[in-house]
Amino acid sequence: MLSVEENALLTQVGPGTPGGDLFRRYWHPIAAVLEMDEEPTKEIRLLGEDLVLYKNRSGGYGLIERLCAHRRVNLAYGIPEENGLRCMYHGWMYDETGQCIEQPFEETVRPESRFKDKIKLNGYPVQPYGGILWAYLGPAPAPMIPHWEPFEWPNAFRDVGFAKLDCNWLQCQENSLDPVHLEWLHGYWGEYQQKIRAESQGIDKVLVNTNPLNHQKIGFDIFDYGVVKRRVVEGNDETHGDWTLGHPALFPNILFVGDIIKCSMQYRVPIDDENTMHVTLFVYKAAEGHEIPDQDRIPYFEVPLHYEDGKVIADLVNHQDFVAWVTQGPIVDRTLERLGESDRGIILWRKLIKEQIAIVQDGGDPMCVFRDAEKNKSVELPLERWPGMGKNERYSGGYVPAQAGEEQSDIDRIMETLATWAGATPSG
Ligand code: FES
């Protein structure tokens, strides 16, 4: 149970708040590179700030305050020019730093005017990496975008999904320090939801999300980049990879989960105190002897939260997590919760956040801020082998192109499946 003040400290992300200062030490994924090729402006709300992301005609990116300094129209409706974004109302133009660089009428009637020099919107750096655009809202100099190993796996296929969730980011992240929910939310309730869905669709076959896992023991260890979560389930012991390797929650807001051929990185990006953009990078390795072409653009998709009939999607693993997080409310009232043994990881994560906030307040770099290129080369992470993976021989060494007699390759199938999010990597 927390005090009102502690809950605010852990959940607030706006400018000037301790948590906001912490989050402003990291690069955040805000869009797919491909998205900006299709539509060169996009409204972004990040850490409580309303911004517009744009791609200029020279191929550069800008992320600046959303409302024009002149008379406050929305610059997402502006025109990307060679070196800036032009407001559609009276033609003022801004560069990627937010500096106003043109004021057509002002310059016509008073050519000597330096009025534009005094006009500056907030502007933040944007960098492409791994097919994703990343933004940094913190003090200069900006650190490096972490090159976690899934971004660097060779001969792998990637795509990225975006889900807008009406809840604070910490509700999503605390789930990643809570192994026991796998057994209940994804096991027992998941099966129940799958049965309901199958019946409503008149389908006999019921898919089961997970093996029935009865947790016997859970453990958590702080490591360089966050916390490794471990579990022993009935039938296994401490020699199993679930315990010896576990899988990590990366500070402050990432889950890494999967196995050696398929994994996901889940970023819980705070839009503001009450909303989160859940960004998931999926990575699929090709089987040995098969080549996947390099991707300079990766496919992206918006994750639907409801079926066409309006019902909440609750029979798929990631959606079960979404339902749990969102139903806790916009910001869960942690003054009323009653924590037990299953919550030791959550308590540890909260302690870590407070410690890292203190480091930032003392002028230091918190966990997972990279400034040394040598240390930022395909950063290796602990990786749990998921139960059941490897049982299917076809997938034991990676994904393969279409086999004789098959119309679709694995990659085609994944793309199709991902369109409904049904093939999402188990989370837990
Ligand atoms: S409101 Fe943008 S130029 Fe006038």
Ligand SMILES: [Fe+2]
């Ligand atoms: Fe989960």
